[in-house]
Amino acid sequence: MVSFVLDCPEPRGLAEFYAELLGWPIDESESDERWVELADPEGGARISCQLDPHHTAPGWPDSPPPQQGHLDIRVPDIEAAEAHALRAGAIRLPQPADELESKFRVYADPAGHPFCLCWGPPPEWRPSQ
Numbered sequence: 229m230v231s232f233v234l235d236c237p238e239p240r241g242l243a244e245f246y247a248e249l250l251g252w253p254i255d256e257s258e259s260d261e262r263w264v265e266l267a268d269p270e271g272g273a274r275i276s277c278q279l280d281p282h283h284t285a286p287g288w289p290d291s292p293p294p295q296q297g298h299l300d301i302r303v304p305d306i307e308a309a310e311a312h313a314l315r316a317g318a319i320r321l322p323q324p325a326d327e328l329e330s331k332f333r334v335y336a337d338p339a340g341h342p343f344c345l346c347w348g349p350p351p352e353w354r355p356s357q
Contacts, residue, residue: 231273234341235278236339242277243259243264246337289321289324301344303345318338320335321336332346333345
């Protein structure tokens, strides 16, 4: 099993946010009070929320502590996806100055982790040389 893990002070609450945002179920058989796991209905990598009582949200865009990872979520309609994300509890973050014309918008989840909603055709994947 592969999982992208997000440290946070409230694993259940953060998992419920991503369950609402993505429409993924929480896998209760893999979850407890310190770890809550979301299952990708298409069988891809999971998202897990892990208890860290000392979690500090990353700064955005350049203040400490630095961002260590983020999710890019591909959506067909950015306006509808943004409205859905905001209703679920996301906060819109400032777009990086050098990315004003890019096809993504940046948000923070309830624990302060940045994530992006991206639209347009998926980029072509190329293996590293």
